[in-house]
Amino acid sequence: MQVVVQTLDHLARRILPFLTVAITLLFDLLPLTTLASDAVRPSLTIVAVYFWTLYRPDLLGSIVLFLLGLVADAVAGMPIGMTALMLLCIRAMVMVPQRIVLARSFLGGWLGLALVTLSVQFLRWFLACLYALHVFPIDTVLVSSVLTILCYPPVALLLGRANVEIDEKRHATGN
Amino acid sequence: MRSGTVRRGDSLSSEWGKMVLAARALAVRYGVVVLMALSLGLIVLGKADVKIYDTIVRRAGDIAAPALATLKEPLSTLRDMANAMGSILALREENQRLREDNRRLLVWQAEATRLAVENDALRRSLKMPPHPGAPLWLTARVVADPGGPFVNTALIDAGADAGVQNGMAVVDDHGLVGRIVDVGARSARILMLTDLNSRIPVLIDRSHDEAVLEGTNGRQPELRFLPMNPSFKVGDQVLTSGRDGVLPQGLRIGKISEIRDQHVVVTPYVDWDRLDYVAVLVRQPLPTPEELPLPASDAAVSAPAAGVAKPVERAPTRGQSGPAARTGGRAE
Numbered sequence: 001m002q003v004v005v006q007t008l009d010h011l012a013r014r015i016l017p018f019l020t021v022a023i024t025l026l027f028d029l030l031p032l033t034t035l036a037s038d039a040v041r042p043s044l045t046i047v048a049v050y051f052w053t054l055y056r057p058d059l060l061g062s063i064v065l066f067l068l069g070l071v072a073d074a075v076a077g078m079p080i081g082m083t084a085l086m087l088l089c090i091r092a093m094v095m096v097p098q099r100i101v102l103a104r105s106f107l108g109g110w111l112g113l114a115l116v117t118l119s120v121q122f123l124r125w126f127l128a129c130l131y132a133l134h135v136f137p138i139d140t141v142l143v144s145s146v147l148t149i150l151c152y153p154p155v156a157l158l159l160g161r162a163n164v165e166i167d168e169k170r171h172a173t174g175n
Numbered sequence: 176m177r178s179g180t181v182r183r184g185d186s187l188s189s190e191w192g193k194m195v196l197a198a199r200a201l202a203v204r205y206g207v208v209v210l211m212a213l214s215l216g217l218i219v220l221g222k223a224d225v226k227i228y229d230t231i232v233r234r235a236g237d238i239a240a241p242a243l244a245t246l247k248e249p250l251s252t253l254r255d256m257a258n259a260m261g262s263i264l265a266l267r268e269e270n271q272r273l274r275e276d277n278r279r280l281l282v283w284q285a286e287a288t289r290l291a292v293e294n295d296a297l298r299r300s301l302k303m304p305p306h307p308g309a310p311l312w313l314t315a316r317v318v319a320d321p322g323g324p325f326v327n328t329a330l331i332d333a334g335a336d337a338g339v340q341n342g343m344a345v346v347d348d349h350g351l352v353g354r355i356v357d358v359g360a361r362s363a364r365i366l367m368l369t370d371l372n373s374r375i376p377v378l379i380d381r382s383h384d385e386a387v388l389e390g391t392n393g394r395q396p397e398l399r400f401l402p403m404n405p406s407f408k409v410g411d412q413v414l415t416s417g418r419d420g421v422l423p424q425g426l427r428i429g430k431i432s433e434i435r436d437q438h439v440v441v442t443p444y445v446d447w448d449r450l451d452y453v454a455v456l457v458r459q460p461l462p463t464p465e466e467l468p469l470p471a472s473d474a475a476v477s478a479p480a481a482g483v484a485k486p487v488e489r490a491p492t493r494g495q496s497g498p499a500a501r502t503g504g505r506a507e
Contacts (some may be wrong), residue, residue: 023246029239030247031320031329031450041322066210070217074235075243076321077328077357077364080228081217088211095207128325131222134371136392140324 013166017052017060018068020159024048025072040140042147045072046120047155049087050113053094054103055163065091079131086120093119109156114149121145233359240332240362243318251451312346312454313337315363320450324392327370328356331363331453339363342421344456350427350444351375351415352453365453368428368443369396376418377428382406385416388428388441395432398439409434413441423456 024044052060069084076083093116094102102112125141221228262269298304315333333339335358345352345365353373357364366373373390377398384405386398398413411431417424429443 026239026243026246029243029319029321030250031317040324062206062210066214069214071235071239074232075239075319075330077232077326077330078321079218079221080231081214081221085211085214085218088207088214092207092211124325127218131218132325132371136324144323 014059016162016166017056018064020162021045021048021052021060021065021068024155025068029072029076040143040147042144042151043117043121044148044151044155045083045087046090046117046148047113047152048159049090050094050116051109051156051159053091054099054109054112056166057091057095059166060091062088062091079128082124082127082131085127086124089120089123090116106156110149110152113152117145117148121148229357232364233357233362236330236357236362236364237334237359240318240330243330244316244332247318311457313339313457314452314454315339316452317365317450318362327367327373327390327392329353329365329367329450331365331455332361333455334359334361334363336360338457339455340458343458344415344422344426345453346426346456347445347450347453349446350429351422352445352450354422355455363455367447369394369447375422375428376416377413378416378424379405379407379431380412380414382408382411385418386439388413394447395440395442398431398441401437401439407431407439426456 024047028041028043028045049060049065065087066084069082069087070080072078072083073080094112099112102108121141121144125136125138129135313333315331315337317329318332319330321328329352331339331345339355339358341355341358343355345354351368353365353367353370354375355363356366368375368388368390369392370390371392373388373396375388376385377388378385382405384402384407386402386405387400388396389399390396409431413428413431415422415424415426415428427444429441429445431439432442433440
């Protein structure tokens with residue numbers, strides 16, 4: 001019985017990154033009050049995916065990101081593949097040897113997020129313009145990026161706590 | 176002999192293990208690139224309007240709608256509580272404003288009653304068919320609204336099972352929100368009037384100028400295809416004209432807020448930040464000329480001439496369409 005409980009506990013901790021990204025995706029889709037005009041909102045999903053790819057890339061694989069992105073696009077009414085591409089781009093940008101340097105300090109992590117957010121948001125804007133054959137206003141994309149970057153400290157604090165939980169379990173089991 | 180088999184088996188399993196490890200290393204190294212290429216391919220395929228995409232999107236909406244509705248509830252409650260705290264402080268001023276509004280609306284009510292009586296009398300004298308009345312509606316909850324500059328759509332938790340159909344108008348208590356563009360079994364997607372793909376034939380209330388309201392993906396859509404010498408001005412109310420045969424006539428949309436060069440900007444009445452519940456107007460089939468009731472005097476004269484022995488029956492009643500369980504009543 002104890003083994004079963006331990007296995008379930010282990011599983012629950014391993015899927016924690018997936019669960020947090022799924023919740024942020026749902027949160028981004030909810031019709032809540034916007035923080036700025038023209039329906040501009042921060043993207044908490046970018047922050048969550050960036051955080052887990054930086055600290056625990058083994059627990060949030062490419063296929064999971066791809067599938068989550070497809071579901072998000074289908075629910076949001078966006079062209080299928082747009083969010084999946086964005087999430088995979090975050091992973092591709094973060095999964096470099098230099099990420100160890102970023103992960104060492106909070107400020108480094110924050111700067112890295114700023115770079116990643118601006119890059120993927122600009123890529124999404126570019127693809128959306130190509131898809132719709134219409135030039136969307138870039139200022140809303142910039143405002144959304146700034147809001148996303150400002151969201152990093154509180155979200156990273158919460159996810160950092162979850163990361164400690166996973167690590168504690170890893171030390172306890174010796175994995 | 177025996178030890179030889181074991182050795183061969185060992186080497187086979189180690190080779191197999193190496194292959195698995197190599198495949199895994201390849202997947203880790205190039206998996207992201209392959210999936211990124213796949214995502215790009217899906218975006219391109221989506222542009223080709225593949226039918227299976229619609230099915231996937233509808234299914235995803237049906238599955239996600241209950242989860243989103245559950246997650247939204249506590250967050251909406253928190254937001255409402257924060258708003259309530261603010262409104263308690265302004266209770267005195269609000270009470271005074273409501274009293275003033277009530278006094279003004281009572282005057283309008285008396286005027287509306289007088290106009291309705293006068294309108295009925297004029298219709299009878301002109302032998303016009305009676306006014307169809309306000310359409311039926313069903314209430315739905317907005318469960319997803321991705322926001323952002325690229326799409327202005329929202330997901331509601333009522334679909335084909337509740338009687339929602341493509342093209343139906345969606346309103347809230349302020350005015351027109353948009354129309355239904357995609358229907359699943361338990362969810363439907365609204366194309367907001369601010370979306371880039373939204374085109375709505377409209378009528379300016381005061382000047383009777385007709386135009387097309389086009390979404391810009393911002394909060395303020397613009398009027399296009401304006402008449403040659405328009406006489407509207409800032410502050411005029413914009414209504415649906417019903418020219419497309421899809422949206423009902425006379426639904427409030429917003430006010431003209433700015434006129435500069437060829438740009439006529441409209442500010443919708445809808446509060447996009449508080450779009451919690453909406454009403455989907457159940458579309459009524461237009462009655463054919465044969466189905467329209469004739470005034471008694473006219474029927475008595477024309478029926479023998481046309482060789483029709485019995486009077487024409489009324490068009491199907493509005494109560495027959497849309498499930499009664501979800502149908503809330505008539506839109507005001």
